Amino acid sequence: MIIAGTGSALPTQVVTNDQLTEFLDTSDEWISTRTGIRTRHILGEEKLENLAAAAARSALEQSGVSPEELDFILCSSVYNDYMAPSMACIVQGLVGATCPAMDLNGACAGFIYALYTAQAYLKAGCRNILIVCAETPTKMVDWTNRATCVLFGDGAGAAVVRAGGEDLSFVLESQSRTEVLVGYNPPSNCPYTPHQPAAQPLFMNGQEVYKFAVSTATRGMQRLLAENGLTCDDIGHFVLHQANLRIVEAVRARMKQDKDKFPTNVERTGNTSSASALILLDELNRAGALQKGERIALSAFGAGLTAGAALLRWQL
Ligand code: UT7
Numbered sequence: 001m002i003i004a005g006t007g008s009a010l011p012t013q014v015v016t017n018d019q020l021t022e023f024l025d026t027s028d029e030w031i032s033t034r035t036g037i038r039t040r041h042i043l044g045e046e047k048l049e050n051l052a053a054a055a056a057r058s059a060l061e062q063s064g065v066s067p068e069e070l071d072f073i074l075c076s077s078v079y080n081d082y083m084a085p086s087m088a089c090i091v092q093g094l095v096g097a098t099c100p101a102m103d104l105n106g107a108c109a110g111f112i113y114a115l116y117t118a119q120a121y122l123k124a125g126c127r128n129i130l131i132v133c134a135e136t137p138t139k140m141v142d143w144t145n146r147a148t149c150v151l152f153g154d155g156a157g158a159a160v161v162r163a164g165g166e167d168l169s170f171v172l173e174s175q176s177r178t179e180v181l182v183g184y185n186p187p188s189n190c191p192y193t194p195h196q197p198a199a200q201p202l203f204m205n206g207q208e209v210y211k212f213a214v215s216t217a218t219r220g221m222q223r224l225l226a227e228n229g230l231t232c233d234d235i236g237h238f239v240l241h242q243a244n245l246r247i248v249e250a251v252r253a254r255m256k257q258d259k260d261k262f263p264t265n266v267e268r269t270g271n272t273s274s275a276s277a278l279i280l281l282d283e284l285n286r287a288g289a290l291q292k293g294e295r296i297a298l299s300a301f302g303a304g305l306t307a308g309a310a311l312l313r314w315q316l
Contacts, residue, residue, distance in 0.1 A: 001119045002165040002315045004065060004128075006282040007058025007158040009051040010041040010269065017150070026146045036245020040153030040270030042138050048080050048154065052087060052134035053094035055158035058282075059130065060095065062316075063160035070160075071126035073101035074117055076110030076133040076274040078303070079140050079183075091132050107181075108241050108302025109172075110274030111157070112310050115298075116170050122163045132158045135273035140183050142201035151243070153270030157278025166313050169228055171220040173307040180208045181303040212307070213247045217299040218254045220309030224297065228311060232257055236294030236314070237284065241301060242266035242276035251299070263289070273302065290314045 016039050017028035031037055043051075052075070060067060075088035082090065088101035106113030111133050118129045137152040181204045187196035217240060225231060232255050240248050245266055252262040265280050272279060277300050284290050294314050301307040 001115075001122055001161050001163065001168055003159050003312065004162050004316070005059040005061065005063030005160040006278070006285045007055040007062065008156065008275075008279040008282040009054040009058075010155045010279070011043045011046050011051065013042050013044040014039050015042050020150055024146045024150070026150055031150050034246065035151060036264065036267050037151065037270050038267050041155060043136055043154045048134050048136050048156070049087065049090045049094060051154070051156040052091050052132050052158070055134075055156040056091055056095050056130055056132050059158035059160045063162070065128045065160050065162065067095045067097035070097045070099045070128050070130050072099055072121055072129045073097060074114045074129060074131050075101070075103045076106060076114045076131070077103055078105055078107055078110070078135060078137070078273055080134065080136060087134055088132065091134070097130070106274065106302070106308070107304050107306050108243065108271070108273045108276070109300040109304070109306040109308040110302070111278045112170070112298055112300050112308030113172065113306070115161070115168060115310055116172060116308070118161050119168055122161070126163070128160060128162045130158065130160055132156065133275040133278050135275045137202070137271065137273045140202045145201070147206065148202050148204055151271050153272050155269060155272035155275045155279050157275045157282055159278060159281075165315055169224050169311040171223050171309045173216055173220070175305045177305045180205045180212070180305060209305070210244070210247060212305050213243065213301045214250045214254070216301055216307035217247070217251045217309070220307060221255065221297050221299055224309050224311045230295070234295055235261065235297050236291060237289070238262050238297045238299070239277050239281050239284070240299045242269060242280055243271040274300070276300075285316060290316070292316065
């Protein structure tokens with residue numbers, strides 16, 4: 001599978017840590033030292049689907065693949081304005097494609113799960129697949145809860161993948177642990193189902209997620225390297241889910257690598273869920289920071305709990 005083009009889009013509204021102190025008992029000092037985050041982009045008047053379509057158009061343009069040439073659209077989206085149809089179908093219409101389209105929910109690891117799914121579909125006969133990760137976690141949190149709301153931002157990333165090149169290697173993990181990270185939809189008024197859980201914004205045991213993140217990211221990437229007969233020195237860049245700078249730093253320390261091999265953008269974006277690693281990949285791609293032929297290790301983790309790592313060779 002070859003990544004033939006990438007794209008990303010962030011909302012125009014930027015919110016600083018200091019702005020959060022206007023209504024929360026928090027500080028720029030706490031947020032930046034515990035997470036690295038200084039600003040995040042939050043959807044205001046804009047719609048998530050338009051960000052998703054903008055990211056998709058950029059990826060299509062760079063790939064040289066036209067919307068009519070797409071065989072499938074896979075969209076990773078934990079939460080958006082639509083219960084139905086899928087965000088993938090909305091994006092299909094906005095970019096002018098006609099192929100089948102569907103969503104998947106791998107939480108913050110959704111980009112890796114989408115790549116894994118895309119590789120299987122390419123082997124099943126698809127030639128060009130559009131992956132879109134479009135996320136608005138700022139709508140999932142309680143904005144009176146300082147433990148969660150300061151962590152997130154909105155955004156969309158996209159990649160066009162096509163058949164050819166080397167297969168990507170994957171290590172995926174899922175552990176059903178709703179006691180650690182969970183959010184509930186509002187209850188319906190169906191009279192035959194009286195005892196539904198009340199609506200609950202995102203609940204997170206931060207320290208448990210932290211431990212899971214550092215251990216699975218390190219374990220997943222080390223296993224990928226071992227299975228492919230490689231060492232860290234063979235990897236050009238490690239592109240991790242951007243949830244917390246301390247998590248990236250902890251993984252980097254365990255892998256004993258220089259800072260420049262573990263790029264970050266969480267300082268500017270906050271945690272944009274499954275979009276985060278793809279937005280970072282696009283920023284690196286467009287900054288000319290990725291060398292043709294270099295190996296890239298991707299890693300992400302999230303609710304589920306889910307985790308995924310992937311090893312790819314950059315071909316642009
Ligand atoms: O995509 C997956 C998303 N989730 C994650 O990546 C989360 C991973 N976990 C983390 O990143 C960290 O656990 C957090 C950044 C969420 C929290 O950092 P921590 O060092 O684990 O802090 P803590 O939860 O142990 O809280 C320490 C203190 C508490 O006060 P007390 O009990 O010591 O008095 C919290 O109430 O910090 C307090 N606190 C805050 N203070 C100021 C929690 N949130 C805030 C805040 N501002 N925003």
